[in-house]
Amino acid sequence: MRFPKVRLIVIAIPIALVLLAIRFPYMIDVPVWKYLDRGRIDPLTLHLRGEFVESNLGTAELNDGSVLVRMIAQQYVFVPQCVVVPAGVPVHIRMVSADVAHALTVEGTTDSVKVVPGAVIQQNLQFDQPGEYAMPCHEFCGAGHYAMRARLRVVPRDQFHHLRPDERVTCEAR
Numbered sequence: 001m002r003f004p005k006v007r008l009i010v011i012a013i014p015i016a017l018v019l020l021a022i023r024f025p026y027m028i029d030v031p032v033w034k035y036l037d038r039g040r041i042d043p044l045t046l047h048l049r050g051e052f053v054e055s056n057l058g059t060a061e062l063n064d065g066s067v068l069v070r071m072i073a074q075q076y077v078f079v080p081q082c083v084v085v086p087a088g089v090p091v092h093i094r095m096v097s098a099d100v101a102h103a104l105t106v107e108g109t110t111d112s113v114k115v116v117p118g119a120v121i122q123q124n125l126q127f128d129q130p131g132e133y134a135m136p137c138h139e140f141c142g143a144g145h146y147a148m149r150a151r152l153r154v155v156p157r158d159q160f161h162h163l164r165p166d167e168r169v170t171c172e173a174r
Helices: 003-024 156-160 167-168
Strands: 060-061 067-074 077-079 082-086 089-099 102-105 112-115 123-125 131-136 148-153
Touching: 060 082, 060 167, 067 082, 067 102, 077 148, 082 156, 082 167, 089 102, 089 112, 102 131, 148 156
Parallel strands: 067 089, 082 148
Antiparallel strands: 060 067, 067 077, 089 123, 102 112, 131 148
């Protein structure tokens, strides 16, 4: 009676490997410690309490003069869809995913932020000159992936200090 068990194992292992390859193809390059970190958050409730509530998203100045940007990636939108940062200061982007793997890239640069559900990812960037950058998702995330994009507007440092928090999440010309 050992034969049916062996046959079951021989069939089950390839099926399990195929399912894993389908579920996790884009997460292979994400470091394992991101999953083991105690800072994991529940993707289903991240917008209800804590760091990533809607009123806390966008750009905030830190005591050391740097800027913190909090964003959420979810199919098929980045929230907020526009962020304004000052030129010449360190920018710390903290980002989470509400659903699947996403990769926010800053066009015209080599900067990219890869995010997976449940993990808070922080990437440090700096932009020396004012300008506007498109930030599309470069991680296939489903049928609406082609339209998933945000924008980044870099303004002179003195202009940034005069912007209200609600003006730091819009790319409308002033």
